[in-house]
Amino acid sequence: MDTSDYEIILPEIGEQLDQNEEWFMVKHEGQVKKVRSHDYDEIYRIPGLYEDIFYKRLGCVSPKVVCELLNEEIKKKGEQDSALRVFDFGAGNGMVGEIVRKMGCDFLVGVDILPEAKEAAERDRPGVYDDYYVLDMTCLEDEEKRKFEEYNFNTLVTVAALGFDDIPTRAFMNAFNLLKNDAWVAFNIKEKFLSKADSSGYGDVIGKIMDDNLVILQERKYCHRLSVAGEELCYHAIVGKKANNIDDISGIIRAAG
Ligand SMILES: C[S@@+](CC[C@H](N)C(=O)[O-])C[C@H]1O[C@@H](n2cnc3c(N)ncnc32)[C@H](O)[C@@H]1O
Structure with missing residues (x-):
């Protein structure tokens, strides 16, 4: 680089x-x-x-942890020979894409809301993505939606991009709903968003998705990275298979933002 x-x-x-x-x-x-x-x-x-x-x-290990967990589950299910068509949502400068590519995948698309993310991915990791789009998944145009559906993704990966001011729950829902049932879903989230004490509403949406729309195969608690003050930031890496589309969470989304 x-x-x-x-x-x-x-x-x-x-x-x-x-x-x-x-x-x-x-x-x-x-x-x-x-x-x-x-x-x-x-x-x-x-x-x-x-x-x-x-x-x-700050010792961030999340791309490695989430991708390794996904890889383990793919191997356990004996699906390592099936072609992975991966949607890296919140792709940033391509750290996750690079690992997914090394794991072996047939097709890899990145999406991020920032043009600087795409520019950095192309500058620092040329050739990792088959396509990379700068767009807002909260409000996909019909044509974009059609194109994404035609990609036939069977894997969604979202690392270090859920919670705080990052990917809104509606955008995650739209990405999730592009997948077919039984697709792989791998993401991580800060522990506080999974706790009942979270008042942002974000955890309510993620919790409902985990209960109703995903078959969870692995959940691992780990240290995502250190904070600038040197404290361990505790996250959960989650890998599952999509059970069905997410619907009827508008009420929760309104509260979560
Ligand atoms: C911490 S970075 C993670 C990047 C990469 N996944 C990694 O693990 O290195 C979070 C990324 O999420 C992106 N992001 C935030 N909100 C987003 C949104 N609404 N839609 C798409 N990407 C978003 C940010 O632009 C940023 O590139």
Whole structure:
């Protein structure tokens, strides 16, 4: 990868900030800037910065954990020889796509809402995706929906992109509903969103999907990464098979956003 010159300065943070409030300083091209950890557009623009901050310094293991879990389940079911047609939703700069490609897949499409994500994926991991779209899955145009249905995806992977201000539940539902029944679904989510104590409503939607629309084959609790303050961030990696389409959750979605 062509990494440019930059310097990361992690702040001394005494308190535990929520993940979407974390920040660090970046010195790049003569300027020092405060970057929030969810300012993905700014992060993707600098080659190597995303990998450096989240993977090297904060020890993120989620693409590896989620993809390994998926691979294990595929092997257990004896489906390793069947062609995987994978939808990487919230694909970012292609870290997950790269692993899925190495696992072996027939066809791989990435979707992200940010043009900077697509640019970074093409710049840093050329050839990983067969197609990569910048679009908002909360409101798919009819033509886009038709095209996605024609892709005949049999696997949905969404890593480090659910919860907080990232992928809204309706967008996840639309992606999920593109799959045929019995398709593989692999994602991760922060533990707090699965707890009854979560007041955002996000967990209610994910919990309902897990109860009603998925046959869960594996759920693993693990440390997604360290926070900027050095605390372990606990996530669950979940792999299952789609049982049926998600419907009738508009009421919960309204509450969850
Ligand atoms: C932490 S990154 C994860 C990227 C990649 N999956 C990985 O594990 O490295 C979260 C990604 O979700 C994307 N995202 C957030 N909201 C989205 C939405 N509504 N639709 C599609 N992608 C979204 C962000 O742009 C960002 O690239």
